[in-house]
Amino acid sequence: MKRFAFASLIAAGLMIAGLNAQEVKARQENQQDRIAQGVQSGQLTAGETANLEHKEARLNREVRQDRRANGGNLTNKEKVQVNHQQNKLSRQIYRKKHNGRTQ
Numbered sequence: 072m073k074r075f076a077f078a079s080l081i082a083a084g085l086m087i088a089g090l091n092a093q094e095v096k097a098r099q100e101n102q103q104d105r106i107a108q109g110v111q112s113g114q115l116t117a118g119e120t121a122n123l124e125h126k127e128a129r130l131n132r133e134v135r136q137d138r139r140a141n142g143g144n145l146t147n148k149e150k151v152q153v154n155h156q157q158n159k160l161s162r163q164i165y166r167k168k169h170n171g172r173t174q
Contacts, residue, residue: 098157105164114168
């Protein structure tokens with residue numbers, strides 16, 4: 072049982088560490104598209120859009136700085152952190168699009 076738990080932990084770590092530059096960029100673009108769709112459909116107000124855009128820009132800036140500091144790559148720890156931040160931003164986009172406020 073202990074070996075199974077350890078193997079599961081290693082597999083989860085490898086999956087998270089497998090987050091590469093392409094996936095980070097694809098996710099950034101997907102979230103940007105979701106924000107744009109919310110603006111177009113009227114689900115996001117101007118204030119909500121500005122807030123989400125600001126958070127997205129801050130995350131993008133952080134990723135660029137981390138890559139610059141590490142020769143163009145993200146460390147495994149940074150990949151986990153970026154994934155967590157993108158998950159959080161994704162939840163915020165969903166909540167703001169579905170909170171009943173419209174333009």
